[in-house]
Amino acid sequence: MNGQVIRVISNLYTVKAGDQLYGCRARGKFRIDNITPIVGDNVVIDIDNNIILDILPRKNELDRPVIANVDSAIIVTSLKKPNLDLVLLDKLISIITYHNIEPAIVLTKADLISEESKKTVEDLKNYYEMIGINVFYNTELAEIKRFVKNKIVVLAGQTGAGKSSLLNRLDEDLNIETNEISEALGRGKHTTRHVELYEIGEGFVADTPGFSALDLKDISKEELKFTFVEFDNSDCKFRDCLHKKEVGCKVKEMVEKKEILQSRYDNYLKFLEELEK
Ligand SMILES: Nc1nc2c(ncn2[C@@H]2O[C@H](COP(=O)(O)OP(=O)(O)O)[C@@H](O)[C@H]2O)c(=O)[nH]1
Ligand SMILES: [Mg+2]
Ligand SMILES: [Zn+2]
Numbered sequence: 001m002n003g004q005v006i007r008v009i010s011n012l013y014t015v016k017a018g019d020q021l022y023g024c025r026a027r028g029k030f031r032i033d034n035i036t037p038i039v040g041d042n043v044v045i046d047i048d049n050n051i052i053l054d055i056l057p058r059k060n061e062l063d064r065p066v067i068a069n070v071d072s073a074i075i076v077t078s079l080k081k082p083n084l085d086l087v088l089l090d091k092l093i094s095i096i097t098y099h100n101i102e103p104a105i106v107l108t109k110a111d112l113i114s115e116e117s118k119k120t121v122e123d124l125k126n127y128y129e130m131i132g133i134n135v136f137y138n139t140e141l142a143e144i145k146r147f148v149k150n151k152i153v154v155l156a157g158q159t160g161a162g163k164s165s166l167l168n169r170l171d172e173d174l175n176i177e178t179n180e181i182s183e184a185l186g187r188g189k190h191t192t193r194h195v196e197l198y199e200i201g202e203g204f205v206a207d208t209p210g211f212s213a214l215d216l217k218d219i220s221k222e223e224l225k226f227t228f229v230e231f232d233n234s235d236c237k238f239r240d241c242l243h244k245k246e247v248g249c250k251v252k253e254m255v256e257k258k259e260i261l262q263s264r265y266d267n268y269l270k271f272l273e274e275l276e277k
Pocket of ligand 1: 076108109110111112138157158159160161162163164165166177178179
């Protein structure tokens with residue numbers, strides 16, 4: 001029978017197959033092949049003996065947390081406490097896009113901002129949607145569930161942004177601890193924590209942060225521009241153009257015409273500089 005690994009605790013694998021959960025061990029063969037099942041794996045199991053017989057090919061695999069077949073990463077972005085951080089948002093979009101994973105944004109704490117700020121946030125939301133990124137408020141639970149449907153999703157975003165609260169809102173039975181101090185201890189902490197996929201609607205969401213801003217360094221300065229998807233529409237005729245100071249650069253023209261958001265372009269230059277160091 002085919003199923004999906006949704007939890008791993010030492011060498012016990014919880015596999016969801018059909019509507020059932022099976023606690024399985026992995027077949028000895030995997031150790032010889034130097035591969036072990038991980039959360040997100042599509043597997044073939046023997047339900048009479050509770051054994052994972054085979055791991056189907058992975059479409060991708062993340063290291064922190066260890067998880068396979070990730071379809072999307074939702075960047076949980078707070079508008080206040082902590083304040084909206086467009087540098088972090090754009091950085092995470094680039095990192096996620098670079099891994100061929102679909103980024104989406106969930107905005108939190110809109111209840112804490114002024115009416116004027118709401119207008120600015122709406123403009124930003126429209127821009128990110130225009131470049132093809134789904135943007136939701138954390139109050140739009142039905143829409144978020146529709147997005148998650150048939151996907152494996154990881155959450156990203158800074159401590160205190162409202163990731164755990166979002167999961168609790170999506171499934172009132174979860175009762176995940178919010179405002180966790182332990183998260184502030186950094187990414188070392190996450191590697192030791194076990195990963196679990198929560199079933200949300202008809203999709204799966206991982207409980208541990210999927211990406212960190214530190215991962216930007218994996219991208220080369222030549223590759224960075226491809227993670228700013230709207231630059232593609234510029235038809236910049238210079239193949240090697242870094243859209244920086246080049247005369248006649250179409251991306252710069254689009255920024256001047258306000259067709260590309262100034263903060264996106266500024267952040268691009270900022271990341272480029274970081275990668276050039
Ligand atoms: N006012 C308000 N507070 C929120 C919202 N979402 C989360 N919080 C609060 O923000 C704090 C941090 O949330 P938490 O889910 O632990 O963030 P995490 O570190 O990203 O998991 C908690 O005190 C939450 O109650 C929201 O939409 N509005
Ligand atoms: Mg949390
Ligand atoms: Zn250019």
